[in-house]
Amino acid sequence: MVLLPCPHCGPRDAAEFGYVGERAARPDPGAATPQQWRGYLYLRRNPAGWADELWLHRAGCGRYLAMSRHTVTGDIRAVRDAATGGAD
Amino acid sequence: MAEVSVEVSATDCTDLAKVLVRADPGGALAAALDVPFGRAVRDGNDALVVRTAPDAWLLLAAADLATPLVRRVEALGAGEFASVVDVTHGHALARLTGTTAAVVLAKLCAIDLADPATPDGNTFRSLVAGVAVTVVRDDARPGRLTAGSAGATPAGGRDARPGRLTVSPTASLASLDRSDALGSAGATPAGGRDAERERSYLLLCDRSYRQYLRDVLTDAGEEFGLAWT
Amino acid sequence: MKLRRSLPRPARYSGFGLLRHALGGAPWPPVWRRHDLRDRYDVVVIGGGVHGLATAYYLAANHGVNNVAVLERGYLGGGASGRNTAIIRSNYLTPEGVAFYHRSVRLYESLAADLNFNVMFSQRGHLTLAHTDSALRTMRWRAEVNKLQGVDSSLVGRSEIGSLVPHLDVSDRPRFPILGGLWHPPGGIVRHDAVVWGYARGADAAGVHLHQDTEVVGIDVTGGRVQGVRTNRGRIAAPAVVACTAGWASTVCDLAGVALPITTFPLQAAVTEPVRPFLDTVVVSGTRHVYVSQTDRGELVFGAAVDPFPSYSSRGSLEFTEGVAAHVLELMPALAPVRILRQWAGLCDMTPDFSPVMGPTPVEGFYVDVGWGTYGFKAGPVAGETMASLVATGKTPDLIAPFDLARFTDGRLVGERGAAAVGH
């Protein structure tokens, strides 16, 4: 079981978390072209490397977490509560 | 290995009052409650204040205290954005007590239950038999919350700060300990160093899992003769 | 494109040949050869799995295009082709999906003869179990669409299920009792490595160059047109490049500047020690996220849903085997003492509508055959056939028209997502 470091609860089994998706800025719904909007909806960076992701600590503190995770090694280099600011 | 012959018992404490507090961790209410995340603190004789999330607290108290407790806490948070909600009916609550309580729980829960990781007064929310459960280690015998709202044994636990949340001079908590003797030697996961004491855990989950929680505790405790009281 | 004369076929495989070789002691000729890298091919196929090899094979066999290179980073069939659970079926939900996979099953049926390589396609039947009303409803939907497309598929009840698979617990005891199932007789399993090797042998015989240990590190694009690829062994010029990778589609297409609607998830599988034959069909439970079949060698092969979060790691996890075991035992409680011997993971490129991405891209001459999720192996032959046709003729075959990349920007997703709850 992979351990994920919750900034609140400490390292916990991945089974407690929900993966939400890559973090991506929501385009301005009033101005976005279909192309831009659907890029936001469907296209993914999907890197084999560091990915900026949104997770939910579902069975723990219930907080959404912004995580920088390496998709090959599983390492996590940064994690913070999604509600608290931070460079996106 | 694990030569254990010990008692472990469980009690359904669902009837206890439960009040959820949501507030800014930097606000006045948070300061008044003054319980760090991951800790549960006995406040006077009236409530066990459990910090369940960075911006959430759960207050457990005798069954008839929900309404006064809500009022009291609301008063503490007046002027800031805070929510105090009576969630007494939303959760099932069980207490697992005994020298093998940790061994039973270790069959269901992945968190390290040894003292260095989860000492008395610690709380965490994690999966127990696949269900999200708030676990509070609450060994302190005096002032222990159990089912019902019977007579009082006023005595502060080690974290007790009398008076802060006192609701009324007459209502206070039950401390319905059945046994006076500490349990005999028991086993703990890997080692047995910090085991031979009686431990007590409060387990809180969504109310609809009440029977399920009871069933899995019974099953896991079978080898130690777990009994419900 | 230049047409090259195909080379003589290798020694034919047959029972007689086997005997002759056994008695004569003569060694069999190699299944494929090694070549130096040419500096130019008419078509470069990236990925030496079943999709890439089938594309190359059909380019040569159906279209006479054999100045083709298949570039494989590791060994042939070492990716998803060698890691899947080799289930073949065509009982999809949408008419597009059914037509496409129906063609694939047909190709699989004749593949051993076509390739002169026994791929051991065992049409033992494919049974999907329903544990909820909604699963049952979706199965009926599938069965009805299937029947309209001429695919043998029907809803069956508990008693039929009990006689198809006596070890299944069809009582009310389980937490999620079996309510019914979708029975698909032409479905079954195939020997996945044999499919890879058969296509490789056929492609090699037709003149295609198979380059193992050859990794694409760059794709050259000028003026919106693909010029060729750069590899760890050198540069190759090519007017047509086809990406047939599973698990690394985003990475490879990124080299050409093509963004994809893909997220890569590991899909784990496990195999038990062999036991005597007792399970004659493929059993799938979408609700319980597990599928199981028994190989001709007696091993039980298990698979489940993709992992709950994306990763390019193909390590197996304990939770996976725990989950599979729990679900298998719920279906077949008697299997408790059977031991898991090995587990592994492959990478699945999931798309938002659970359908592949096939066809041209905004880069002229650069084609994709990617996004195969958990159903790529089933489609290997038909994907190869249609991609070969597209590359050779420049025309998109009707069968794959619904799966184009542009559907995402145009907002016309394929409806397989509607049945996602039932699982593949």
Add this chain to the structure above:
Amino acid sequence: MRLDGQPGEVIHRGTPLTFTWNGRPYPAFAGDTIGSALAAAGERVFSRSLKYHRPRGLLTADGNDPGCLVQVDGEPNVRGAHRRVSAGMAVTAQGVWPSLRFDLKALNRLAGPALSTGFYYKTFIRPRRLWPYYERVLRRFSPGGRVPSPSSPAGRYEHRYAHPDVLVAGGGPAGMAAALAAAEAGARVMLVDDQPALGGHLRWGGPDGLAALAQLRAAVAAAGGIEVLTDSVVTGQYEGGLVAVVQHGLPGLTERLVKARPRQLVAAAGLIERPYVIAGNDLPGVMLSTAVRRLINLYAVRPGARAVVFTANDDGTAAAADLARAGVDVRRVVDARDGGDIVRVRGRGGVRAVECGDGSVVRCDLLVTAVGWTAPTGLLTMTGGRAAYRAGAARFVPTELPDGVLATGGLVGDGTLAELIGHGRAVGQAAARRAGRTAPASPVPDLVPAPHPELFAGRTNGFVDFTEDVSTKDLAAAVAEGYDSIELVKRYTTATMGPTQGKLEAVNTIAVVAAATGRGIPETGTTTARPPYAPVSLGALAGRNYQPVRRSPMHDWHVAHGATPLVAGAWIRPDHYGDPAGEVRAVRQGVGIIDVTPLGKFELRGPHIPDLLELLYVNRWRKLAVGAVRYGVMCTEDGVVFDDGVTGRLGEHRYLLTATSSGAEAVGEWLERWLQTERAHWRVHVVPMTDAYASINVAGPRSRELVRRLTTGIDLSPEAFPYMRVRLGEVAGVPDCVVWRIGFTGELSYELHVPAGNGLRVWEALLATGVDLGVRPFGVEAQRILRLEKGHLVVGQDTDGLTQAYSAGLDWAIKMDKDDFVGKPELAWQRVRDGQVVLVGLQPADPELVPPESSQLVEGDRRIVGRITSSRFSPTLDRSIALGFVAPDLAEPGTVVTMLLPDGRRLPARVMPQLAHVDPEGKRLHG
């Protein structure tokens, strides 16, 4: 033959017992393995091989013995050389027909050459139609035991989590020393060994080590903080440092899976002895030196009468001494270090003679080989460690350990007992330090593999993989055919893929392939080690298989009153109480009550609630007054309908939001997601209340009367409490109830949300109070009928994962003039697109006919133009009714469409003017 008492024997001669082997009774002592008991009784053949059905006997006499897989009662593939016998145990040989001694499948041997590796790929190709028959024959030859019958009783399997500071895998001298040193430093230690007792090779290594063994064991027993798990196997290390251990032999338990997360893992797995690959090396009577020493020293079994020993190391010499001591006539010791060699084993059904390199032939019934060791590095390499080939020692050794892992003992190198213990101690201290304890920082001494000749294959063709029947010739043929990388060879020949998992044969395989390709062993490389490290049963993996169940406070009442259960996600709900049509009529004519507790409920607090609702629902919320309730539809960003429900405003900054039962969890997370990520500055608290309220819907023309009788403090008159309003009050004496007037069933109805602890009380009060009103409980099935009569869609049934809001006929709810809401851009574009299917009401021409849900609507032979999403027989209209999707050109009311039923019939149905079949004007609702 059983020897006299041996100093280290583990059999209990005072406890004789009897078991059966292929139906015949055999004697044994407690402590015997199946293999040792049979060997003591003179048996030599324990199984037949996979392809050629050659007789096989004991080779390693330990858990990896490939020739000793047997069936024990219902359990297949039991390691007979590891499993201890018990009284009455029924042991049989696997996969033989008709018997182990006379196995007709051995006729395969005649076809031997043609059954060369991969033969099935080359034959059975034509004619196609015969393949299924060939396949049936092939399957008959599959190896392995039988799975238990479906009716056989299941064992009890359990899980347990553990968090030791240090987990030592392997209880030999180095492992014990490591455990002791770590425990002395205060670490919590878990010490795991697969044998029934600690000791490793000291157990069977002869009398010299027994005193040291006793000392070590006593020290471990005396040390505090060491939990010893014997008869337990480490089955893998996984990401996150998770170590899986399967414990056997616990009272009342078949197996227990321990999921340990040690801070440090110490691998001390010792060494595995390698077989020698020459012709005849699989004959019963060919054994490894460790096998004969186990048989003699642990079980007091004489492994043969006349032996030849072929050795390349001191262990072979020691084995020769043990044999001599046991009374075996050691005819010759051939020492490879002196240039000696053996080239062939002769015999049929057992060893008869050994042909030596010098041309001499020695008659014997036992060949003992000691040709080298394999370090089981799999546990290390599977988690990121590396191993490299050390030619001088003829074995792979770990070169790079993964984080959190240390290694000691034979796995690392060779040494005297004192050196092994010294290394183990130092490693144990290091592990304790790494786990945060204070331990002396003594340097870890060198432990290097002893020099050893490379003896991977002799001059003749022998078996490399015993369980898969793969020989040197097969491997060479595979390479010659072009399957020339180790992975391809493995896949083509199946070498290393059998039950021994390559532990015994992987290195020999690599060496033979290296020789065949002309590449060296390091270039050839290893195949990927994959978990599990040891085979693990499905039972152990599944454990107790707890599966959460949610129940409403009225659950027991439903059960007691004959409700048919409906599995609805985690919930168990009453589907009906025996008569769904009657339940429907009760609602339409009188009053019914249904338990809708699973309905998702969230209490919202805060000033920004209207902003949140405006953003997440397609419709408008700003003007919702206190006391009012509104229906809302949520879409995802791609415009697909995600959930629906009603939300009521209970106070200035207090709302109660409901979601569908199946969508409750996702909706709760959706609300939090927007509040925590995109709109963190909004002041809204979401409190999940699904379980806090028992929810009861009271529906029917007499519902007002029934509710009136029980409520206090609420004016129920239509003027004071109209449709789509909410009130707070007391019901049946229970305070703090939320009552709202809504109408999913299309009837006048009130939904009561009662503090859950009082749910049953209110439920029973409603039934008791409404007897004269004809009150009845109704279940989910009646509710489905009622809502279908009313034309209310069910998200997830009448919509699917791609249904966008306009398709679902929700145009009226979508407010495109809002600045923003989730899904708005897609819905804007979708609105102008043609060709979208439309949800319509349908009525079959034949009123008796209920088209099964998912029946397709067709045009001509094959063209699909829609489908039935919901259908029921309506007791109210006395006819069948349906909802379905149709192509837009067929959506015009009155259009007749063709339904294709699953039975093949094509029947007409009419498109209705609206979704509602009953009371489309909503008179009943507003009554």
